[in-house]
Amino acid sequence: MSATKESVGFIGVGLMGQGMAQSLLNKGFALTVMGHRNRKPVEELVAAGATEAKTPKELAQRASIIFLCVTGSAQVEAVVNGPDGIAAGAKPGTVIVDCSTSDPGSTVRIAAELEARGLHLADAPLGGTPAQAALGQLSAMVGATPEVFARIKPACEAWAQKVVHLGPVGDGHKMKLLNNFLSMGYAAIYAEALTLAQKIGITPQTFDSVLRGSRMDCGFYQTFMQYVLERDRNAHKFTLVNALKDVRYLESVANAAGVPNPIGNAVKNSFASAVAAGKGEDYVPMLSDFVAAQSGVALGKTG
Template sequence: MDKERVGFAGVGLMGHGMARNIVDKGWPLSVLGYKRRDAVEDLVAHGAREVRSARELAENSDVVVLCVTGSRQVEALVEGPDGLESAGVPLVVVDCSTSEPASTTRLAAALAPRGITLVDAPLSRTPKDAWAGTLDVMVGGDEDAVARVRPIIDCFAGRVVPTGPVGTGHTMKLLNNFVSLGYAALYSEALMLGAKAGLTPQVFDSVIRGGRMHCPFYDTFFTYVLERDRDAHKFSLSNALKDLTYLAGFAQAAEVANPVGAAVRNSFAQAVAGGRGADYVPMLSDIVGAANGIAEG
């Protein structure tokens, strides 16, 4: 059976490795570039073809994978001028972005009459895992559509977890990020308090590492804290704030109290408001420390 034609938009920190896995594993790939010319040129050198618009991407694809910042970018790619739907062709769109669940379900309903099926498939883990093909993927959507795109997702996934109907993947992603970013806020404040008491990050690490609170997120966070490796966890503070803002909107729509979420969001909002949005999540430890009179490093 011939492999379906795959389109890819969003070849950034995560998307580049994902797209390389797709093309290297033999799928016909078209790619829509934006800022990362180096990524586009690398993919073309490995057999992909470049297109100039989302409409052209749709015209040359059976399945289109999106890996962009969030819902506004997804909506623009799908519904904007020369967007995917303007091509008037049947498609399955796989949204691997961290998107707003309400936008995802609205978009899915609007696209269905046009022969376009939306599957939400957000990601967990790091850009290194994207290159290694070992990402965790949460997949929401129609069972037949999910089965159809599963071989493509398997190109870059080590673990795939079906979550239910369309929109549930993005909801689960927000909950996943709430937990992980909550850890980041807790680590940062705990390190600051420890420093006030004369406890070094090394002492803190010697207690946590190998114990019940040790986890892979801790590893990447503390690779920065202890080794000052800026690339240990390449997820920006501004993107973290975006995800926590989506979570706040979800809680508000559900008419529930979300006080811990609000506190975590405020930690990131302060960092971004202070001009540090382009820094990565583990650097929150420096920002919280500096706000309390502790020098970075």
């Protein structure tokens, strides 16, 4: 039972974080949470047995492992190093686990700063959907020292069915950006292909009848098309503005490595166009509607 002796903190109980935090409670971890704008997830978690902290510093005083599930590097830096931040309240040996999709350069720098203060950082970005988070069925790609990985693995396994140790701090975020380049790249390609199909008389239904079950089918295709065919807004709840952030992070990694990424640039511009047009809070499959509208066609059910 030693695995449950770590007290856990969780900052960012949004679309993904609420399900992850609930899974930790379900597995018997003592949990302290901190909310942001939306009170409902916090109140539901407190009703289920969590304790609420008002500041990251207060939360850090109660937890030996702290999960962050926030937007990106800017928010991570603010939560860790800001006034009343985690670093101000954490006891030596505390592990901060960044589950956000962050810039690896920032991750490595923050980790070095924390190590100098006797604190540890691991990056454990997520694979999966909010529905999978609630079921404890996410995947985690972890960058950490072997010692830190061994400590955080039981807590990660509360919300993930697959936990992979990739290497040192930063490797999780590097791999996550590569993963999201593939998924957001597919989204941009699907949107363009569906638009062209509609324009030349191939409906989304006909398109899907050929693709589904073929070698080009995959889980991402299925949730994307669940929106296109059924107009299910909740099929994949990941916003266009967050997708754009991730492909911009990928671009900065490519720039730092001196690697050209022309396809990544094209993917970024597909999302940037939609966000610039005010569609940032739409979800990723809804990129298809924006791209279609640019060519004067509609993909949704008619009549």
